[in-house]
Every structure is written in structure tokens, then in C-alpha cells.
Amino acid sequence: MKRLLQFGRILLAALCLLPAAPGPATAFVLEGPQVLDLMARQQEKLKSLQVTQTLVVHGATVADQGAEFEETIAYQFPDRFRADTRAPTHERLHVVNRDASLTVTDGLVTAETETALDRYKDLLLHRDRVRLQNHLDRLGVDTTVNSFGRLETETAFVIGARYPDLSAPQVWIDQRSFRPARLILPAPPYSEDTYALDIRFQNWRETNAVWYPWQILFYRGDRLVRELKITSLEKNPSFPADFFDLERLKGRYRAAPSAAAVPEQPLNGADVQKTLDDFKKIFD
Numbered sequence: 279m280k281r282l283l284q285f286g287r288i289l290l291a292a293l294c295l296l297p298a299a300p301g302p303a304t305a306f307v308l309e310g311p312q313v314l315d316l317m318a319r320q321q322e323k324l325k326s327l328q329v330t331q332t333l334v335v336h337g338a339t340v341a342d343q344g345a346e347f348e349e350t351i352a353y354q355f356p357d358r359f360r361a362d363t364r365a366p367t368h369e370r371l372h373v374v375n376r377d378a379s380l381t382v383t384d385g386l387v388t389a390e391t392e393t394a395l396d397r398y399k400d401l402l403l404h405r406d407r408v409r410l411q412n413h414l415d416r417l418g419v420d421t422t423v424n425s426f427g428r429l430e431t432e433t434a435f436v437i438g439a440r441y442p443d444l445s446a447p448q449v450w451i452d453q454r455s456f457r458p459a460r461l462i463l464p465a466p467p468y469s470e471d472t473y474a475l476d477i478r479f480q481n482w483r484e485t486n487a488v489w490y491p492w493q494i495l496f497y498r499g500d501r502l503v504r505e506l507k508i509t510s511l512e513k514n515p516s517f518p519a520d521f522f523d524l525e526r527l528k529g530r531y532r533a534a535p536s537a538a539a540v541p542e543q544p545l546n547g548a549d550v551q552k553t554l555d556d557f558k559k560i561f562d
Contacts, residue, residue: 310435311421313435314410314414314437317458320456320457320489323405325355326352326353326354327352327511327512328511329350329352329510330348330349330509331348331506331507331508331509332509333346333349333504334507335347336504349506352522354517354521357375357376358374358522359399360372360373360521361373361396368383369384369385370384374392374396374399374403375522375524379392394463396561397477398461398494398506400417414438417463419437419446419447420446423437423439423440423446424437425441427441427450429460434460435453436448436450437450444462444474445464446464448460449461450462455482457479457482458491459479471498472498473498475496476496476498478494478495480493481493486512486513488513490511492507493505493508
């Protein structure tokens, strides 16, 4: 009964947002900002969220075994995010605070920008329409262009492209639930990647009154390059006051380059740098 009432509210909101177009061909087409607004209304009002997950990086060929990493994800709504990634000999810390970010790899500050692979969190962190639309604009998604698309058996609102065009930056919102279904980001001209990054949000579940996708897939072309498998989540946890403090992190890691982790066997400087570069490539 609760879900039926919720669906009724969504339907009523959608009808109220419909443009007053005289023709039947456009009467039931929602514009991009309207779809984003309905999506934002479906997001639970939370202070924070902590997610534990396994990052699976698939090899380029069947013979490649790939790798797995444990991650702890922290959301401090509306605009803070932190991902701690751990491997036997490496660690990566990625923090976003409002419009700034910082990445620390093995104790070294390695970036103050985000990669396309980090962008999956944008559709989960930004929970009001204006903030989300601003971030999509920065990703190149034209929210004035919209259409309907089909992904496997499900239909979705496509914002940023005319389906079936997959060459433009675009976000897909499930037509029934108004939850994120897909984010497509074309490879930049200078990139070694030929195919766009296709991020798919699947297996949405309600846990502790919180809806979250328990599987997130990353494709390039038809090849699955990585996936996130959620293992648990905690609603409204408390984080230290400086947990997302970029200036504190910059001061700490800029002054401590010796903190970079190295394998047990001593390596020369070139080998240490190569090991660090190889680990960084997993997240680029």
C-alpha cells in the first residue's frame, strides 16, 4: 500500500510538470530538468551514508585475471564524498568537497581533479535538482535534449541525447522508479580509450529505508572493465569533523612523501615510480 501511494504521488507530480502542448505527440514528454526534479524527489533525505563495496577490475583479455580491491565509501550530503581503496601493497584516497577534489595514492598527492571513473558518485551524491543539473552541465550533458530509450527490457528517460545516439554525454533515468539507470561519458580526444565510458546502476535495493544500487557496472564498448559489488551500507553514520578537509589532507601528504607504500622487496626509484603508475592507471 505504501509503495502504491508513493507511485501515485510520483505520477501526480509528473502530470503536474507536463508541458501544456496541444499535440498528443509531445503531451507526455517530460523535459530534462523535470525528470531530474522527479528523480531528486525519490532520493531519501539523509545526512550521511557509508557503503562498503568490492571493486572488481576486469582484465583486457580472458587470460588476464584482473584484480579486486576493498573500498569504503562515505557520503556527507549534500556535497562531500570520500572513497578509501585498499590493496595488499597500495592505498588510494579520493575526497570530494563541494567543487574541489583530491586524490592521494600511496601517501602522495597525485591529482586534484576527478577521472571519469569517479563520476558514478555524481548521480548518488547530489540530491537536489539544481545541484545535480549543474554537475551534469559540467560533464557536457545537454539537459535541454531528451528522449526515451531502452536498456535491455527497461525503458528510460534519456537526458542529453536523442536515442539511440550514444555519442553524446547523457544520463538515463528509469521511467518507472525515477532512479539513475545509466551514465555515458564519451572518451576525451586526448584519451587512449576509443569507447565511451558506460556506467550502469543495477540491482536497486531498499536497505534500512535507503535505496541504493547494489551493483554498478562500467563498460567500454561491449567490454565490462570493472564493477562495484556492494556488501553493506550504514545510514546516517558520524564522520570526524576533518574527514573531508582537503586542506588538511594536502598539508599532511605534501609533507610526507616517504609515506608512499612499497613492496616488501626493496626497489630502486624507477621501480617504485612504475609500481605507483601502474596502480594509478587502474583508476584513470
